[in-house]
Amino acid sequence: MSQEYAYLRGDFLPLEQATINVRTHAFLYGTAVFEGIKAYWLPETAEMAIFRVAEHYQRLCQSSHILRLVPPLSIDEMVDLTLQLVQKNQCRQDTYIRPIVYKADLRIGPILQVPDTRDDFCLFTLPMAGYLDTAKGIHVGVSPWRRLDDNAIPARAKVNGAYVNTALAKTDGALCGFDDVVVLTNEGHVAEGSAMNLFLVRKGQLITSPISDNILEGITRQTIMELADRELGIQTICRAIDRTELYIADEAFFVGTASEVAPIVKFDHRSVGTGTVGAITQQIQGLYNKAVHGLLPQYEAWVTRVKMGG
Ligand SMILES: Cc1ncc(COP(=O)(O)O)c(C=O)c1O
Missing domain, CATH: 3.30.470.10 (Aminotransferase class 4, branched-chain amino acid transferase, N-terminal domain)
Incomplete structure (x- = not known):
């Protein structure tokens, strides 16, 4: 090497x-x-x-x-x-x-x-190839650890020390058999995943937590909202999400630079929708995959190409 x-x-x-x-x-x-x-x-x-x-x-x-x-x-x-x-x-x-x-x-x-x-x-x-399983869908648990508050260590800043919160949630989730976790705010709203933002699909609409609910203002989150709107005509509603909405969502997926678009097929042992990767999730995953590989000319500005020598 x-x-x-x-x-x-x-x-x-x-x-x-x-x-x-x-x-x-x-x-x-x-x-x-x-x-x-x-x-x-x-x-x-x-x-x-x-x-x-x-x-x-x-x-x-x-x-x-x-x-x-x-x-x-x-x-x-x-x-x-x-x-x-x-x-x-x-x-x-x-x-x-x-x-x-x-x-x-x-x-x-x-x-x-x-x-x-x-x-x-x-x-x-x-x-880095895969960070989470993006093919068959993952099982996610709601963590008993709460997301850090904006007035404690702001989640909107990517602070190294703040990832102790992530590590506690992710590790204990893994020990309970979950592929990853969702963390709630102190008020009990869904914030995000351990190191990714969350989208739900309900009645054909995308829903994601607002930036005021202690999330990182994700670049992938923004990318997905733009792609869904422009390419699929699906708008995203940014609003507070209750824990039990996870259980009755039609589809759900995490998004993040490392995790990409990771479909969620179960929350807390309850299947999401049909318990398989949903149709809208698949479409969004396909679009994102093309965008990051520079295959969507209209989004070429998102990609910086580096020519590698022989
Ligand atoms: C806590 C947290 N939320 C969300 C994300 C997703 O952000 P991005 O899409 O900018 O990678 C990350 C990953 O960086 C993260 O660490």
């Missing part, structure tokens, strides 16, 4: 050397924000297609702003480094890209800004 690189402290380093000091603030307190970006291998043209890369960096900057982090690079510079790393790592398969802006100070004390505070940017890639 050829040498893999990561970007750290302003340089491309061999992956084994891309390590951080044990006293790094982000390691001590989780004071970092990140993104998950997916790039797809297109064998016919020998290109990697990176999906909505600029939007991911815009969200990284928003997350940074909430956490009083100052990315040391502009969005264009971070996009450019991402393309360079994909090329340098000779990624010739579906790949997950993880940029992080983090508090790089070597100091004790959970305060976000002190004079001469130092924030840094790092980046690595990882081969």
Whole structure:
């Protein structure tokens, strides 16, 4: 296998050397924000297609702003480094890209800004095929763990430390035999999946939780709403969702960069609709799959192509 690189402290380093000091603030307190970006291998043209890369960096900057982090690079510079790393790592398969802006100070004390505070940017890639089963449908449980509140650790910022909440919910869900979980807000509304947004289909309409119900403002969620509206004429209603609506939905699916469109066929041991992957879910899955592979010319602007050398 050829040498893999990561970007750290302003340089491309061999992956084994891309390590951080044990006293790094982000390691001590989780004071970092990140993104998950997916790039797809297109064998016919020998290109990697990176999906909505600029939007991911815009969200990284928003997350940074909430956490009083100052990315040391502009969005264009971070996009450019991402393309360079994909090329340098000779990624010739579906790949997950993880940029992080983090508090790089070597100091004790959970305060976000002190004079001469130092924030840094790092980046690595990882081969990633399927994150969830997107073919036959998954069984999802409602987690007893609640989603973090906007006034505790805001879910709309992708904060590294906040993923302890995700890890608790997902791990306990897995131990109970579920493929993944739905987390509720403190008020008891459906927020989202462990690391994905949720859509229900009821009476031919799409329903998803509003951004004020402690969800990450997902880029895939936005993509699906646009595709469903423009290509299928199906509008999405963003409104609070009760737990028991999960049980009587006609169809349901998770969406996210890593999970893509993952059909849900059971919630808490109750089948969703017919208990098989629904027709609207299949249509949306097909459209999304085409969009990320650059097969929908009208959405070509979503795809950044990187030509890979022979
Ligand atoms: C908590 C959470 N919700 C939703 C999503 C889906 O967001 P996106 O579609 O931007 O990947 C993710 C994944 O990044 C996530 O971690």
